[in-house]
Amino acid sequence: xxxxxxxxxLHTFTEASTRLESIEILKRIIPKGGIFGSCAxxxxxxxxxxxxxxxxxxxxxxxxxxVDYLGEDLKQCIVEYGGRTC
Numbered sequence: 913x914x915x916x917x918x919x920x921x922l923h924t925f926t927e928a929s930t931r932l933e934s935i936e937i938l939k940r941i942i943p944k945g946g947i948f949g950s951c952a953x954x955x956x957x958x959x960x961x962x963x964x965x966x967x968x969x970x971x972x973x974x975x976x977x978x979v980d981y982l983g984e985d986l987k988q989c990i991v992e993y994g995g996r997t998c
Contacts, residue, residue, distance in 0.1 A: 933993060934959070934962040934965075934972050935962055937957060937989055937990060938956045938965065939952075939956070941969070948981065964995070966990060966993055970995075972992055973987050
């Protein structure tokens, strides 16, 4: 019983911290402008859509124009996020 409760609490904590992280990534995308900045601004108040949007960005990180747009640091944050949540 105790182990099950611990695993549930750990999963809940991890899920909550992942959602907070997706919001932080959106906050870094917004100043970049363009369509991605506009979408990030639109989704920042919806945790589920924020997560989905960051995953969409993760799927585009293999394209050089997206890497140029995001910058290497933000791209790396998105890749790490996507690697943990996909």
